[in-house]
Amino acid sequence: MDSGIEYNLGKFANDTKLCGVVDMLEGRDAIQRDLDRLERWARVNCMKFNKAKYKVLHMDWRNPKHNYRLGEEWIESSPEKKDLGMLVDKKLNMSWQCALAAQKANCILGCIKRSVLFKIQKS
Numbered sequence: 001m002d003s004g005i006e007y008n009l010g011k012f013a014n015d016t017k018l019c020g021v022v023d024m025l026e027g028r029d030a031i032q033r034d035l036d037r038l039e040r041w042a043r044v045n046c047m048k049f050n051k052a053k054y055k056v057l058h059m060d061w062r063n064p065k066h067n068y069r070l071g072e073e074w075i076e077s078s079p080e081k082k083d084l085g086m087l088v089d090k091k092l093n094m095s096w097q098c099a100l101a102a103q104k105a106n107c108i109l110g111c112i113k114r115s116v117l118f119k120i121q122k123s
Contacts, residue, residue, distance in 0.1 A: 001016075005018075005034050005037060006020075006030045006033065007020030007030060008020055016038070016049075018031065018038065022064070023064075028064075028068075031066075032068055032069070035068055035069065035070050049070060051070075051073060054075055055075065055078040055081050056078065057077075057078055057079075057081045058077060059091075065077065
């Protein structure tokens with residue numbers, strides 16, 4: 001899978017991530033060549049990428065936000081992406097992740113409070 005890939009290719013379990021700095025057209029072309037190589041590798045090995053999961057996350061406000069495709073499909077751009085359970089946005093800001101964790105904790109706390117009150121009322 002890594003053969004001939006120019007940019008960083010990260011793999012974990014069934015997740016594959018291609019990333020790199022693209023500040024010039026040559027960088028965009030190199031990323032597209034890597035995507036083409038990955039698509040050919042998948043076809044040769046009778047595998048498919050999950051189209052619902054792949055997204056482009058453009059980092060930095062100066063990013064030219066190039067479009068990329070995997071095979072014949074254009075890859076959708078997204079302002080954030082969940083990666084290994086963490087929500088990552090274009091600014092690498094964790095406040096959204098913290099807000100979601102606090103919301104989940106408050107829901108669990110509410111369930112505990114209601115169950116304790118129910119037991120006290122039954123006693």
